[in-house]
Amino acid sequence: MVKSSSLKSPKKEEVIDQTIETLLQPKGWDEYIGQAKVKKSLRIILEAARRRGEPVDHLLFYGQAGLGKTTLAKLVALEMGAPLRITSGPAIEKAGDLAAVLSHLEENEILFIDEAHRLNRIIEEVLYPAMESRKIHIIIGKGPGARTISLDLPAFTLVAATTRVNLLSAPLRSRFGATFKLDYYDEKDIEVIIKRSANILGVNIDPAATSVLARAARFTPRTANRLLKRTRDYLEVHGGEVITEETAQKTLGVLEIDSLGLESHDQIFLNTIIEKFNGGPVGVGTIAAALNEDKGIIEDVYEPYLMRLGFLRRTPAGRVVEKAAFQHLGKQPSQQLL
């Protein structure tokens, strides 16, 4: 059973999409595609804990958004037959919020904290004894009369996820029994995920359409499934029995996504470096100022996919747009790349 500690109520279409999302999530390791190294190591940890009849050690997952950190946490709970409680760094504002979540955990429950880099230091300090010795220390009162009471917690597993692992404090990072980096998926694995999802949704898709969607999916299952759902909508409205290459391309056109999954913000980013800074090198702070965008967003959201595509390089002198990007955008590469 999944319990959520978030108070925000989603809009209706989000509810429908989230229900489909749940439907598409793998229900066991045999259904889980890709991330071979993570899967191999995690399966050993879970199997050993199961054999010993112990809760799993605390786990940390990090990597780009959409790579399936929540999916993995759900899979850990399913595989362990343990209840799962989901919350996130921004939802835990005060130490008391975390104390309330922790003190209501059931025996062997898995507590999933998404966006863990957004927990503040005071809250992190409540977590340390909870992770290490299953205790929380609560301070009651103020000044000289203040007292600390300690509460024992049930055995539990903390699964934390973050897109920005270097923002977690070293003491918190060191308290996880295992840390896993999720990488971008191979295009072939994305194709398998699309075929599996189409099958679950009961929609026919031909191989050429599968590769068109996989190429535009930014090597992430979440984007792949979203593109599949929108293509299925297109088919529903325009009629037809099978998602063809043409259906896939027309859907991408409507969504203003190009063949490699670039959206307008990606194109503006590359075009700014090309046109205003002669393709680079240019410092990320300068690009951020030119785009009126946050530097952290550029580093964590814009750049990783462009680097994975081989469109962008980070150098000591600044960012450089690669020849492949010029070619994709139909532009003449800058002199130094020729």
Ligand code: ADE
């Ligand atoms: N849906 C989302 N991520 C998946 C994965 N890794 N394998 C199968 N289906 C998925």
